[in-house]
Amino acid sequence: MSSDQKHTISVLVENKFGVLARVAGMFSGRGFNIETLNVGPVHLEGLSRITATILGDDQALDQALKQLNKLVNVVEVEHFTEGAAVARELILLKVSADSKTRPEIMQICDIFRAKVIDVSAESVVLEITGNDSKIKAFLDLVDPFGVQKMARTGVVALERGANS
Known part of the structure; x- marks a missing residue:
């Protein structure tokens, strides 16, 4: 079993009621500790970016990213590897x-x-x-x-x- 690592995830979402709760709930429900969470509108009307720094297992992260992509109102999901952001x-x-x-x-x-x-x-x-x-x-x-x-x-x- 791999140890918990820090991951930075960026999620572009439609700015609608309940989206933040669903995204945060998806991480916590799969055993990830959310270390930091930042949300704000972007340059495109009606969209916001959620940036989360999470602690968790590498193997579980793959599944979590797939689940994020399936959430309603999620437009794009990015996992930033070391040095890529x-x-x-x-x-x-x-x-x-x-x-x-x-x-x-x-x-x-x-x-x-x-x-x-x-x-x-x-x-x-x-x-x-x-x-x-x-x-x-x-x-x-x-x-x-x-x-x-x-x-x-x-x-x-x-x-x-x-x-x-």
């Missing part, structure tokens, strides 16, 4: 900061191209986008200052190159 996530986080620690936090933001989007006497709100490794490295550096709150979008991804 560009993936990003957006994070907003509120970090404790006073006049002594704020310059160091801002220096970390400069290095990672993060933005300071709000400043108060006791904290700063930061915005960062990037791939998984960039986000992890940034969070590791700002965590010692004290993360008060965080909101994450989940991964969004598109295939690289000339593929349609």
Whole structure:
């Protein structure tokens, strides 16, 4: 039996009531843990893209992708293999900061191209986008200052190159 791996799945769907619940239910019903889930409209009227990062067995994934393609309102399903897609996530986080620690936090933001989007006497709100490794490295550096709150979008991804 193969071990659980992280998979990024993109599902183009008709923007209709219940579609997200059916897609998410199909994954959870087959034993996949949904690590991130992102949904938003695309450039084509009436369509949305669901991007899910799931943890699960490779063998079970094949069956799940076939079942996804059979769901009503699903237009297209893509499973992104390593290196075949560009993936990003957006994070907003509120970090404790006073006049002594704020310059160091801002220096970390400069290095990672993060933005300071709000400043108060006791904290700063930061915005960062990037791939998984960039986000992890940034969070590791700002965590010692004290993360008060965080909101994450989940991964969004598109295939690289000339593929349609």
